[in-house]
Amino acid sequence: MQVRVRALESILTEKGYVEPAALDAIIEAYETKIGPHNGARVVAKAWTDPAFRQALLADGTKAVSTLGHVSKVGDHLVVVENTPRRHNMVVCTLCSCYPWEMLGLPPVWYKAAPYRSRAVKDPRGVLRDFGITLPQDTEIRVWDSTAETRFLVLPMRPAGTQGWSEAQLATLVTRDSMIGTGFPKTPGAPS
Amino acid sequence: MNGVHDMGGMDGFGKVEVEPNEPVFHAEWEARTMALVRAMGAAGAFNIDTSRFYRETLPPDVYLSSSYYKKWLLGLEDLLVDKGYLAREEVDAGQAMMPAKPLKRGKFTTGDVARIMVRGKFGRPAPAPAKFKAGDPVRAKNMHPLTHTRLPRYVRGHVGVIECDHGCHVFPDSSATDAGENPQWLYTVVFEGRELWGADTDPSVKVSIDAFEPYLEPV
Numbered sequence: 001m002q003v004r005v006r007a008l009e010s011i012l013t014e015k016g017y018v019e020p021a022a023l024d025a026i027i028e029a030y031e032t033k034i035g036p037h038n039g040a041r042v043v044a045k046a047w048t049d050p051a052f053r054q055a056l057l058a059d060g061t062k063a064v065s066t067l068g069h070v071s072k073v074g075d076h077l078v079v080v081e082n083t084p085r086r087h088n089m090v091v092c093t094l095c096s097c098y099p100w101e102m103l104g105l106p107p108v109w110y111k112a113a114p115y116r117s118r119a120v121k122d123p124r125g126v127l128r129d130f131g132i133t134l135p136q137d138t139e140i141r142v143w144d145s146t147a148e149t150r151f152l153v154l155p156m157r158p159a160g161t162q163g164w165s166e167a168q169l170a171t172l173v174t175r176d177s178m179i180g181t182g183f184p185k186t187p188g189a190p191s
Numbered sequence: 192m193n194g195v196h197d198m199g200g201m202d203g204f205g206k207v208e209v210e211p212n213e214p215v216f217h218a219e220w221e222a223r224t225m226a227l228v229r230a231m232g233a234a235g236a237f238n239i240d241t242s243r244f245y246r247e248t249l250p251p252d253v254y255l256s257s258s259y260y261k262k263w264l265l266g267l268e269d270l271l272v273d274k275g276y277l278a279r280e281e282v283d284a285g286q287a288m289m290p291a292k293p294l295k296r297g298k299f300t301t302g303d304v305a306r307i308m309v310r311g312k313f314g315r316p317a318p319a320p321a322k323f324k325a326g327d328p329v330r331a332k333n334m335h336p337l338t339h340t341r342l343p344r345y346v347r348g349h350v351g352v353i354e355c356d357h358g359c360h361v362f363p364d365s366s367a368t369d370a371g372e373n374p375q376w377l378y379t380v381v382f383e384g385r386e387l388w389g390a391d392t393d394p395s396v397k398v399s400i401d402a403f404e405p406y407l408e409p410v
Contacts, residue, residue, distance in 0.1 A: 005220035005264060007285035009227060012279065015291035017234060018299045023226035025304040030225070031215050034308070035351040074310025076297060076357060093199030093343050095243055096259070101310065107213050107334070111259045118197045120398045121388055129207040140396050144199065146341045147377050147401035148313040149357055 010020050023112045035104035039152055040173035042067065042102065043184075047078075047157040055079055060152065064102075073101040074150075078143075081154040082180070087140045089127070089180030091119035092150040097145035103175055110179065120144055130181045153180040160187045192337050193344060195251040200345040200388070220259040228267050233307045235295025236276050244272045244339035262341070293401035315374035317359045323378060327353045328410040331380070331402065339367035342406040346398075350410055351382040354399065362403055376404040 012018050042064055046053040056063040060077030077099060080088040092098065093116050098106040109115050118126050123140045127133070134140065143151045155177040161169060164187075176182025198204075207361070216222040227293035232242060254262060271277035278289045280332060331346040341363050357377040365373035384396030 001261065001264070002220045004216065005223050005227075008264070008282065009223055011285070011287045011363070012227065012231070012271075014287040015276075016298055017236070017276065017291065017294060018227065018230045019301060022224060022299055022304055023230060023303045025301050026226040026229055026307070027222045028383050029304070029308055031222075035215075070398075075312050075314055075393065076360075082312050091199075093345070094197055094341060095246070101308075105215055107210070108217075108259065109207050112208075113198055113201070113255070114207045116205045117198040117201040118207075123394060123396055126207055130209065136395065138395065140393075141381075142398045144343065144398060144400045146343060147357070147363075147403070148310075149377070149379075149401050150310075150359060 006073070030105055034101065036102075036175035036178065037170070037175075038104075039099070039102035039175070039178045040170040041166070042079075042152070043154055043173045043178065044169035047161075047169055048153055048166050053154075054155070064177070073099075077150040077152060078149050079152045079154050080143065082156050084138070084156070086141055087134055087180065088141050088143060088151075088153045089119060089123055090143045090145060090153060091116060092145040093117070093120055094144075094146060097148075099150040102140065102150075102152050103178060108173075108180065127181065132182065153178050155180075155184050158184050158186050192247060193369070194247045195254050196247045197344050197347075197403045199343045216260075220264075221258075224226060224260045224267070228263050229307055230299040230303075231267065231271065231276075233303060234297065234299040236274060237270050238366055239311070240339060240361075240363040240379055241369065243268060243363075244260075244367040246341065259307060293389065313360045315361060317361045317371060317376070318374055321356055321374070321376045323353045323407065323409070324405070325353055325355050325357070328379075329353055329380060329402075329407040330410050331400075331404050332406055332408055334406070336364065338364065343400060344389060346380075346382060346400055346402075349382055349386050351380040351386070351399075354379040354381050357401065360403070362405070364405070365404070378402055378404070380407065 046056050056079050060079040061075050062074055064073045096106055096111040120142050123142050172185040174182050177184045230337040246262045249265055268282055272279050274369050275292050281288050333348045345379040360377045362373040362375040365371055379399050380402045381397055381399040
């Protein structure tokens with residue numbers, strides 16, 4: 001594959017379609033700048049600022065655009081909130097739609113057949129694969145990303161974090177907790 | 192099309208395997224492939240719907256046995272050949288042999304990188320009033336187009352409820368075949384798990400899709 005891709009890149013470069021340095025810059029951005037830390041900041045802010053939380057749930061794109069320190073997001077970011085009564089989980093059964101700007105590039109499991117096939121039919125079984133069991137009466141809402149809307153789960157704030165700063169809280173927010181296949185870390189637990 | 196990419200509800204693929212401390216890319220070629228697809232798309236060689244369609248039309252055995260970025264690479268090669276940006280002989284020979292075809296937005300350079308870090312805009316002015324509103328029961332049509340669609344098979348024929356609308360968006364079914372943007376109203380439609388999977392299904396499960404108006408009919 002390495003040889004084949006290198007050959008394709010050199011043909012496309014030779015034909016004047018792309019500049020290799022531009023490809024380097026795209027890759028660097030996804031490797032260093034864009035990742036779950038962006039989403040974690042948004043979640044931590046929502047946990048500490050009720051007005052922001054409300055704005056975020058009303059219009060994700062608009063609310064995130066007010067945070068200068070988080071990378072810009074495209075239109076149609078929908079933030080869905082976990083509560084004791086409802087757990088949200090995001091999938092793309094048709095391909096791999098994922099909120100790149102908030103979470104970076106998706107992990108392999110998110111794009112692979114086991115998750116894409118089962119998330120909509122047996123979400124509790126899928127959650128068990130992640131080591132998670134939810135009370136039987138908790139509603140599970142699965143969001144299949146079939147259009148250009150992108151979904152970010154706002155997980156519940158962990159207990160025992162009163163008085164924590166946004167920056168401290170952000171360290172508890174995991175990627176999977178924003179997909180709905182995990183929970184935030186618990187204070188003091190090994191990471 | 193009713194391809195193997197439409198995986199919702201299929202059985203037999205096994206457990207979800209999570210790789211601890213997964214790197215962003217597993218090999219250099221994966222990173223280069225991702226960047227090439229983004230760059231060629233941004234330069235105007237194709238739109239996102241067409242690129243998805245090309246991955247979906249890979250032969251089923253190839254789709255199922257190829258890694259994610261291998262599918263991206265195969266789809267990209269086929270697409271560039273079909274659109275005239277690349278000749279199959281060039282892929283086989285590993286070097287440029289034909290003159291370049293001009294790109295809609297010109298060569299992709301470092302100056303273009305910032306603009307693709309924010310997703311494109313898909314909202315469009317409404318060509319007509321919305322047919323449905325929040326709370327309306329709707330049926331996902333029993334339709335089986337041979338080309339690209341974003342209506343997954345597992346909801347077709349089933350009744351759900353409109354939860355909200357997202358305005359009008361580019362219609363992937365048209366856009367994928369270069370038939371124009373043909374904007375359509377987009378709705379979140381919620382289905383009870385039991386409606387989709389039968390009476391034995393866990394009653395606490397609800398599944399939503401985002402459905403374009405032409406996918407839906409009143410109940």
